[in-house]
Amino acid sequence: MKILVVEDDADAGRYLVRALGESGHIADLAADGEAGLEMAMAGSYDVLIIDRMLPKRDGLSLIMALRADKRTTPVLILSALGQVDDRVLGLRAGGDDYLTKPYAFTECLARVEALARRQNPQSAQLIYRVGDLELDRLAHRVTRGGEDILLQPREFRLLEYLMRHAGQVVTRTMLLENVWDYHFDPQTNVIDVHISRLRGKIDRGQGASLLHTVRGAGYMIRDNGR
Amino acid sequence: MGAERSLAAAAGRVFRTTAFKLSAVYLLIFIVFAVFVLGYLAWNTRRLLDAQITETITSEISSLADQYNQGGVRRLITVMERRGRQSGSFIYLLVDPKGDSVTGNAILRVPALDQRPGWIEARFNWPDEPEDIRHEAKLRVFLLPSGLRLFVGRDLEERARLGEVIRRARGWSLFMVLLLGGFGAWFVTKRVLGRVDAIAASSARIMEGHLTERLPVSNTNDEFDRLALHLNQMLDRMGELMAGLRALSDNVAHDLRTPLTRLRSGAEESLRRATTLEEGREGLERAIEESDHLIRIFDALLMIARAETGNLATSLQDITLDEALSSIAELYEPLAEEAGMPLKLAVEPGLSVQANRELLGRALSNLIDNALKYGHPAPESEARPEIVLAATRVGATIELSVSDRGPGVPEADRERVIERFVRLDQSRAKPGFGLGLSLVAAIAKQHGGQIRLEDNAPGLRVVLVMPIGNVNDCKDVTA
Numbered sequence: 001m002k003i004l005v006v007e008d009d010a011d012a013g014r015y016l017v018r019a020l021g022e023s024g025h026i027a028d029l030a031a032d033g034e035a036g037l038e039m040a041m042a043g044s045y046d047v048l049i050i051d052r053m054l055p056k057r058d059g060l061s062l063i064m065a066l067r068a069d070k071r072t073t074p075v076l077i078l079s080a081l082g083q084v085d086d087r088v089l090g091l092r093a094g095g096d097d098y099l100t101k102p103y104a105f106t107e108c109l110a111r112v113e114a115l116a117r118r119q120n121p122q123s124a125q126l127i128y129r130v131g132d133l134e135l136d137r138l139a140h141r142v143t144r145g146g147e148d149i150l151l152q153p154r155e156f157r158l159l160e161y162l163m164r165h166a167g168q169v170v171t172r173t174m175l176l177e178n179v180w181d182y183h184f185d186p187q188t189n190v191i192d193v194h195i196s197r198l199r200g201k202i203d204r205g206q207g208a209s210l211l212h213t214v215r216g217a218g219y220m221i222r223d224n225g226r
Numbered sequence: 227m228g229a230e231r232s233l234a235a236a237a238g239r240v241f242r243t244t245a246f247k248l249s250a251v252y253l254l255i256f257i258v259f260a261v262f263v264l265g266y267l268a269w270n271t272r273r274l275l276d277a278q279i280t281e282t283i284t285s286e287i288s289s290l291a292d293q294y295n296q297g298g299v300r301r302l303i304t305v306m307e308r309r310g311r312q313s314g315s316f317i318y319l320l321v322d323p324k325g326d327s328v329t330g331n332a333i334l335r336v337p338a339l340d341q342r343p344g345w346i347e348a349r350f351n352w353p354d355e356p357e358d359i360r361h362e363a364k365l366r367v368f369l370l371p372s373g374l375r376l377f378v379g380r381d382l383e384e385r386a387r388l389g390e391v392i393r394r395a396r397g398w399s400l401f402m403v404l405l406l407g408g409f410g411a412w413f414v415t416k417r418v419l420g421r422v423d424a425i426a427a428s429s430a431r432i433m434e435g436h437l438t439e440r441l442p443v444s445n446t447n448d449e450f451d452r453l454a455l456h457l458n459q460m461l462d463r464m465g466e467l468m469a470g471l472r473a474l475s476d477n478v479a480h481d482l483r484t485p486l487t488r489l490r491s492g493a494e495e496s497l498r499r500a501t502t503l504e505e506g507r508e509g510l511e512r513a514i515e516e517s518d519h520l521i522r523i524f525d526a527l528l529m530i531a532r533a534e535t536g537n538l539a540t541s542l543q544d545i546t547l548d549e550a551l552s553s554i555a556e557l558y559e560p561l562a563e564e565a566g567m568p569l570k571l572a573v574e575p576g577l578s579v580q581a582n583r584e585l586l587g588r589a590l591s592n593l594i595d596n597a598l599k600y601g602h603p604a605p606e607s608e609a610r611p612e613i614v615l616a617a618t619r620v621g622a623t624i625e626l627s628v629s630d631r632g633p634g635v636p637e638a639d640r641e642r643v644i645e646r647f648v649r650l651d652q653s654r655a656k657p658g659f660g661l662g663l664s665l666v667a668a669i670a671k672q673h674g675g676q677i678r679l680e681d682n683a684p685g686l687r688v689v690l691v692m693p694i695g696n697v698n699d700c701k702d703v704t705a
Contacts, residue, residue, distance in 0.1 A: 059493055083532055084584045085541060104514075154556055180557055184588045185522065188595055193560040 001116055003024035004028045004045045004061065006036030007078070008054050016049065019105050020112075033057025037065055043173055045073055045184060046116045047107070052079035052090065060093040067094035074115035078103070087183060105215035110169040117165060128163035131210055131223030135163050154179065155198050162211065162221040195219055244419060249411030256403040264399065268392040272385060278363050279343070286316050287366055287378050297675065301374060304328050317350060319365050319377035328374065330638045332363070338375060341367045347382070362386065421450045425457075437465060443544050482523060489516040526661040533585070533668035544672075545586065547577040549626070554590045555615050559600075565598050567630070572616040579624050579692045581673050589669040590615070592662045593628035593688050601630025609684050622694055623675070629687035640679040666690065670679065672704055 001023050013029045020027040027042070030036035032052040035110035040048055040062075048066075054060040063075050077095040079086060085188045096118070097111050128135045132145045140156065142149045151159065158179050162170055172191040176182050195211065203209040212220050241247075294302045306318040319330030321338040335349040350363050365379030421444070428441045440461065441454040494552030496509020551573050562569040563663045579586075594613065603609045609631040616627045635643055663677070666688070670677045675692040 083529065083584065088541065101516075104518075107341050118532055174673075180553065182557070182591075184591070185525070187562060188559055188598065190561050193564055194557075197560050 001025045001046045001113075002044065003029065003046045003112060004036070004040055005041065006030045006033070006040075006048065006050045006054060006059070008032060008051060016108070018107075020109070023109055025112075031055075033059065033062045037062050038071065040066055040071070042070065047112050048073055048075045048097075049076055049112065050075055052077055052081065060090065060095075063094040074118060076108070076111055076115055078108075084183070104217075106169065106214075107171050107173065110171045110174060110218060113168045114165055114170070114174065117168065123211045128160070128166065130163055130166045130221050131208065133163075133210055133221075135160060142202070144206060149201055151198075151201060155194070155201070158194060158198055159202070159221075162219065166221050169214050169220050174218070243415065246411065246415075246692075248414055249407055252410060253403065253407035256407055257400065260399045260403055264392060264396055268389070270392055271388055275385050275388065276364070277386075279382070283316070283364065283378060283380055287368075290376075290378065294370075299370065299374065306330070314325075315546055317365065317377065317381065319378045321375040321377070323373040323375075330377070334377065335360075338377070341375065341377075343367045343369050350660055418450075425450070425454060427688050429457075432461065432542040437461075437468075443540055447489070482520065485516060485520050485523065489513055489520065489683075492516060513619060526665055530661065530665050533665070533672045541582045541584075542580045543556070543583060545581050547626070548573050548575060550583065551590070551615050551617060552585060554594065558591070558594045562594075562598060563688065565602075567598065567601060567611040569594070570612055572614055574618050577617055577619055577624055579673075579694065581657045581692065585669045585672065589666045589690060590626070590628065592666050593690075596662055596688070597628055597630040597632070597686075598626055601632035603631045603684070604633045607631070607633075607684055619694070621689075622690045626690040626692065627680075627687050629682045629685055631682065631685040634681055634684060634686040635679055637681070643679070644677065663688070 001024075003020055005013055005016050005020070007016065007029065008031055010031070013031065026047060028039060028045075030039050034040040034056040036054065037169075047136055050059045050062060054062070055085045059077060059079070059219045063077070066073070066075070072091075074096040075094065076097045076099060078099055078101055079090065080101045090098045096115055099108055099111060126137050128137070129223065134143045135156075136142070137160065142151055142156065158175065161175065161178050173185060175191050175194075176184075180198065196214075199209070199211045203211055208224060210223060211220050212222060212224075214220050236650045240623065242282070288677070290302060291376065293305045297304075303320065306320065306329055310318045310329075317330075317332045319331075319332060319334060320328040322328050323339075325337070326331075327338075331353070332350045333353055335351065341348070344367060346365050346367060348363060348365060349360050351357060351359065351361065362382040362385075363381055364378040365377045368376040368378075370376055421442075424442050428439060431439050440458045443451050443458070445451065452659045490544055493509065493513050496506060496512070498504040500509055552571060555569050555571050559569050594615070597613045601611065601613060603611050611631050614627075614629045616625075618625050644663045667677045670692070671692050673692055675690060678689045678691060680687040680689060
């Protein structure tokens with residue numbers, strides 16, 4: 001995946017570019033808003049990571065300029081301003097996701113990958129399949145190995161989100177944001193308990209477990225057998 | 227020279243005062259008004275007097291005309307001479323075509339032959355007085371067939387006296403106006419603008435740094451009191467904000483130092499002691515954990531500061547409590563069950579509040595976190611563990627509450643635990659940093675509400691009191 005990082009702090013930018021490279025992506029760095037806009041217009045990037053406060057042209061105006069030019073490249077906004085209103089402002093300007101500094105790289109990576117996937121038309125499937133687990137979005141039905149699994153509505157949405165991002169790490173905050181629509185950092189392990197319940201329903205008594213915990217990052221649904 | 231200059235400066239100061247300007251304007255208005263009233267009065271009276279004089283002269287003339295018609299010029303002269311001798315009489319004068327006086331009781335001081343028939347005003351003298359005494363008269367002039375000119379008129383002394391009275395009145399009224407205006411100016415300066423000066427003096431002292439000083443309020447509930455009260459309220463609010471800011475920076479200094487020190491010494495230790503890659507890794511992981519903890523504290527502090535000072539108007543929305551509370555309960559239900567404390571909902575149906583969903587959710591999740599952490603019944607207690615999430619309407623407010631069956635908070639500590647970084651001794655063993663309730667209180671305040679800690683007998687109940695928005699009431703009506 002080709003990623004553009006627009007970040008004025010040289011160390012932070014270099015670190016992010018190198019870490020993305022280590023994760024198998026190609027990342028370019030722009031050090032100010034003008035250069036960022038130029039590169040974003042010229043290159044064909046899959047995801048843009050844009051710091052909010054930049055010299056020459058601030059991040060939000062960069063995003064607005066891109067959107068005015070009908071560029072739909074997904075944008076992850078990085079910002080030291082993490083209050084509710086700042087987030088709303090960032091998303092309203094045309095950002096697709098918002099990450100508050102300081103952040104864990106795993107969180108950033110997971111979000112970037114989720115954004116790239118969102119662009120991908122395959123993601124709008126009606127039926128998700130991971131191994132022998134199947135989720136039918138229209139019929140609201142989940143089966144594993146042909147057998148029905150009864151899920152609560154929220155568990156269904158949780159599984160749906162995980163399966164839409166099958167093979168990708170999904171962090172706890174991403175789950176809280178996308179499944180519960182809360183944007184705060186839960187102090188307790190609320191999400192973990194939901195996951196373990198879900199795991200109990202889909203993995204219990206099955207040979208291969210599909211719902212994996214990624215240490216220090218989050219969760220991933222994946223069929224290891226394939 | 228110096229004295230003169232300082233006098234001029236003092237005069238300049240006086241001229242620039244609002245009191246002086248106000249009284250000057252009022253004096254001017256008074257004077258104009260007085261002059262107008264007096265002028266109108268004088269003009270009207272004079273007109274009236276003139277009319278009266280004209281009328282008496284006309285009636286005298288008609289009586290003289292009767293005499294003339296009966297007995298000709300001779301009879302006329304006799305009557306004129308007789309009547310002319312009476313005191314306060316009319317002026318009679320008969321002049322021949324050469325200009326010589328035939329008879330009369332007055333001397334005309336204007337050439338008699340120049341006077342055309344009709345009404346005239348002219349100067350005259352009574353025959354026995356010196357020439358420099360001037361009288362004015364209103365006269366009617368007739369040309370008799372014989373070529374004689376007849377003058378009949380009246381002394382205008384009364385009118386002159388009236389003029390004199392008016393002139394004197396003008397002097398007096400001017401004097402009175404000046405006196406009253408001066409007094410008014412003194413009163414305004416002393417009593418009213420003195421208050422402004424007092425307010426100015428107080429604000430100057432406040433600006434000098436006496437931040438607790440407040441503007442004087444005289445308890446007469448007039449405009450100045452209202453102004454002073456509002457300004458005082460503003461100062462109070464600003465004081466609160468400043469105190470909040472100061473408390474924040476104090477807290478940052480005190481309470482971030484501890485974890486920072488821990489982070490630093492941990493890193494130092496692993497640098498010194500770690501010999502294998504694995505040990506170094508562990509040290510780094512601990513450092514990341516420690517810095518995450520720091521970030522959390524920092525975020526919470528910032529959020530409290532924002533919530534305490536910020537204004538939410540833009541992000542408020544109508545929130546159905548039924549939905550909001552069950553959504554939070556649903557999030558926490560598995561965790562609560564795992565902790566052995568069933569989470570129960572007791573929400574009155576149909577309630578809604580004006581709130582920021584995010585912040586409300588955060589406040590409730592903080593309270594549930596607390597209940598999960600500290601809400602286990604004490605060993606000797608017979609209470610069954612549970613957490614109740616409730617919403618009820620109480621008068622014009624909605625009370626959201628989270629209750630547990632734990633040991634509760636002693637009444638004496640209930641105010642204190644809301645403060646930042648305050649952790650009761652019993653809770654020190656558990657993870658946390660004492661910001662949860664402060665955050666909830668700040669969020670409540672931001673929504674125009676407050677929080678209250680109550681005894682749940684046994685246990686703790688934290689009540690979030692929220693005002694009912696007008697929007698909700700409208701909805702109830704239309705629904």
